[in-house]
Amino acid sequence: MTTLPLPQQRRLATWWHRARGWLRRGNAPRLRLGLRFLGLLCLGLPGAPALAANPSQAAAANPAQAAGADSAFSAGPGSHRASLPHGGTTRLYRVHVPASYDPQRPLPLVVSMHGGGGSMDIQADERYYGWISAAERHGFIVVFPNGYSRFRGGHLATWNAGRCCGAARDQGSDDVGFIAALIDSLRGQWAIDERRVFATGMSNGGMMAYRLACELPQRFLAIAAVAGTDNTHQCTPAQAVSVLHIHARDDERVLYDGGAGKPSRQETDYSSVADTVARWSQRNGCPAAAPQTVLKTDGALCEQRAPCRDGSAVQWCSTDGGGHSWPGGTKPRGRSTNATALDATEEIWRFFARQAPR
Template structure:
């Protein structure tokens, strides 16, 4: 009820059209704050928090409730609140931006460095309000407790489908402190229970701090493969599921991650290459990924397959693969009627796309090899010698789950 009253009050205060492109240049005011709207651009600056909202206006309302917020970037349902912005604008047709132009509540200062102007908000303010959709402070779903057994839940998506998922709450979860979250996507013909057992993220000896969510693919598969359900957007499903979970749990929206096995690993790549999903997921890790690119099977040149990918930013990506994988061969080849890229080619393309020019090859125990790109090892590939298509759990003393968790802990939006 309280949130509804806040929304109603905010709506009464709006003084301008906030629908792009007609709103470009308008000033949007609420209470003691005013924002200048820009359409088709993206502001540079420091991200305070990332949330999923229903509209550009909802994103503005979130910013208006947090005195540290001086601007936003919004696309689709992705809302970035900014604690500082500068006058660097990039043209981005699917994005809208807004910047604080007047406020009697927050301290506004301008500093110049070269040709950039930076606006910084007051440092004394409440916690960031993913407020209109935040589950911080809420009770856990019935029957759940930190470190307790996982449970299966479902949501009805915008297309009317009933989609199920398994939810695990880690032992260190507290409703007052935002927790990171991992999505785990199963392989073709498998289900949420399978990927939960493979990753072991629902075991406290492996994972103590990340909320783990294991969705079920529609008809046991995911978007991006030649056998995927036509016109079904699993990217949209993940977006809707995260939005739903944000209303129930205290989630650190700057630390949301995605991993998956086989077809689920390929879908992890689909999410990473999606301009919307790559804005609300901080880092990605695929295991034995099936990275279909809709490439004709003949002639099949696996080291030259065009990788169709449009991420919104340079991003962290890890891939783990066995060199003896018979289903998704390490060196590529024809599979399910398509020419698959070789794993080295697919991963190196991430380094090129990110402009991570520095790369390194390290020999690991048991003949495994670790390849990295970028100064901070933003792109990582581990070739597991002798491994087939299985998820690596104690395979010659190599276990993938903890390696993936360590990779995720390095990155945030």
């Protein structure tokens, strides 16, 4: 299947965010016309995927084509694209298994989720996040699930993380169920250490990681969120889940001190970093003493509360700059420069690796 080149994905995602905000600002009568125009625009782009009147039915009719997926692949090292039927739809994902994989030695699994308006292809791109090279260096399996999308190829996808975001939230997408089913499917194909399963994500993907910790605490040892706070409706995890939060003080979308910046006001009033840290410190039964400084560099500060219940920890890292981006990577779209005082991918893996299996 032909898919949009990444530069066109980025341009289309930017246009979509602006158009969606305009449509929600009292322009309901023009909603249908706007969506039709978007469909015509996508159909007219060179190499653009065809829009389906009913994406779920179209994907189900030919899931391998819809996913751009391998119809069958060996459970060996390398990168694979695949699809998974769930809830009457066909969900897409990519997975990378390191060259060091040995079926006799189960490996940790990292679930890495893209931001709102992104896709599994963007999240798996080494230029932006570096998860595939990290999996090779440290010896873990990484899977990039695709959020809810109206497009066959999975572009412009979002996650239902509670109060955010977009079509996934508005349609009530069962993303928690999808991730649980995906982990089960992967366990049937590769040797995965069930005691060392982790979730991480950027922005809306980070918010989704928090929802997974709330609703599937028995499946995840730890989660890490970058530029996405906890915006769940309710959260009463039966057991502790270690949490790492990374956020730029000058984030222009998910504001550090709470609320939504101008580019994201159509979504929700986001929780602050401080509230997110306080909630998880309480949920994990962390000590009330002053936090420990675990990393201090020019432009970044990491603090931690530990040990908490079940040996868990809550850590948060603040960068002085970088805006709404992944520290240490490059920005898929936009003009601001990512923070360089911290390598988020490496810091996240170090945090995951330190957590003792339950």
